[in-house]
Amino acid sequence: MRNRFGPLKNNCVIASAFSILAICSFEQVPAQSIETAVIHRFISQQAKRENGEEYKQARKLLKGDINGDKKKDIVVLYTLEGFNGSNNYRQYLAVFLGTGKGFRYAAKEVVGEHAGRGVELKSIIGGRINLDTMEPRKTDPACCPSKPGKARYLFAAGKLRELK
Numbered sequence: 375m376r377n378r379f380g381p382l383k384n385n386c387v388i389a390s391a392f393s394i395l396a397i398c399s400f401e402q403v404p405a406q407s408i409e410t411a412v413i414h415r416f417i418s419q420q421a422k423r424e425n426g427e428e429y430k431q432a433r434k435l436l437k438g439d440i441n442g443d444k445k446k447d448i449v450v451l452y453t454l455e456g457f458n459g460s461n462n463y464r465q466y467l468a469v470f471l472g473t474g475k476g477f478r479y480a481a482k483e484v485v486g487e488h489a490g491r492g493v494e495l496k497s498i499i500g501g502r503i504n505l506d507t508m509e510p511r512k513t514d515p516a517c518c519p520s521k522p523g524k525a526r527y528l529f530a531a532g533k534l535r536e537l538k
Contacts, residue, residue: 409448409477413470416479417452420466426454429463438498440529441480445472449503451485451495462488467495467503469529483534485525489516493525502537503527 413435421427432453440447448470455463465486470477485505486493492508504526510519526537 409470412477412479413448413450413468416468416470417450417454420482421454424454424457426457429453429455432465434495436495436498436503438501440469440498440501440503441471442501443472445474447471447480448477449495449498451493451505464488465493467493467505467527467534469534481529481532481534483527483536485527485536490519491523491525492519501528503529503534 417428417433429452432451434451436449437446438449439445440449450468450470451465452468453463453465455461464484466482467485468482469480471480485491486507490510493505494507495503496506497504505524507523507525508519509521509523510516511521514520527534528537
C-alpha cells in the first residue's frame with residue numbers, strides 16, 4: 375500500500391462496530407536516501423565488475439569529517455563474496471566525500487579477506503578510521519581468525535592508507 379509518506383505495510387483491525395475506529399499498525403519502509411543510493415550503485419557496479427555479490431547484511435556506514443573540510447563524509451565497510459562461484463570474500467573500506475549537495479566516491483581499499491584478517495568498522499576520530507580486527511594465528515583454520523587487533527586508516531592525497 376502506498377500513501378503520501380511512501381510505501382507502507384498495513385495491518386488494520388476494526389475495534390468497534392459502533393464507531394469507525396480502526397486500530398492500525400504501520401511499518402514505514404524508508405525511502406532510499408541519496409547517500410545510500412550513491413553507495414549502493416558504487417558497490418553494485420564493483421560487484422558486477424569483479425563477478426561477485428555484496429553480503430548486504432555486513433555493510434556498515436559511519437559519518438565524519440575525513441578530509442578536514444568541515445563537511446560530513448561517509449566511510450563504508452562492505453563485503454563482496456562468491457567471486458566466480460567461489461567461497462572467497464573481501465572486505466573493503468570506501469570513502470565518499472561530502473560535497474554539500476550529496477556525496478562522491480573518493481577511494482577504496484581491501485582491508486580484510488578470506489584466509490586473512492577480518493575487520494569491523496568502529497569509529498572515525500580526528501580524520502582517522504578505526505577498525506577492530508581478527509588476525510589469523512598459524513593454528514587457525516582459514517575460516518576463523520582468532521587473534522584480536524586494531525587497524526587505523528587515514529585518507530590523504532586521494533588514497534586510503536593503513537597507519538602502522
